[in-house]
Amino acid sequence: MTHLAHMAWPPAPIRTERLVLRPSEARDRPAFVELFASPEVHTYLGGPRPREELERAMPDVPGRRPGVFVIDADGAMIGTVSIDRSDAGRPGEAPSGAGAAELGYMILPEAWGCGYAAEACAAVLDWFAQESPGEPVVLRTRTANRRAMRLAERLGFTEVERFEEYGAEQWLGVRAPAAPSG
Secondary structure, X not given: OEOOOOOOOOXXXXXOOOOEEEOOOHHHHHHHHHHHHOOOOOOOOOOOOOHHHHXXXXXOOOOOOOOEEEEEEOOEEEEEEEEEEOOOOOXXXXXXXXXXXXXXXXXXXXXXXXXXXXXXXXXXXXXXXXXXXXXXXXXXXXXXXXXXXXXHHHOOOEEXXXXXXXXXXXXXXXXXXXXXXX
16 A cells, blocks of 8 residues: 555544554554454454564564554554555555545454444544545445444445455445535
8 A cells, every 4th residue: 555645644643532543652562463463353354464473574663654543542552543545456446546545444352342443443534534635535344344344334434336355255435525614
């Protein structure tokens, strides 16, 4: 994916009722390893990576790039949420074409079921709408990932198409930009 180079990065931390969304720090490295090694997190993302490989290869400050936010609850990383540019030539046609803004997120299993993903994604979508007014956002997920499909619906994404990728049916949704207030 290409990054959001036109935006000032990092922004001030985004605070919600229960979370702080911020750039990654060195202290987040163990949680990043856990996130990428987790079989539960990667059930619909191609499978986990070996922990030993991650320990060797992961940078001291992982995820430190424009568009990637650490989801911090009570001073600890519980996941990530990102807005990035989609890759050209990937299956699934975003309504605005290649390079569309795409939402992604991963939450550690111990934080599932608490509404953190919805809270974090909504906050990042609001931030993005202020940074890039009028720009739609897309989200892709496997249709088998029912939780992600429900979250996409709650966040206001509507289905654009379904397609085959990585040996499974995928879903592409778009969230239209908010209408300018009067």
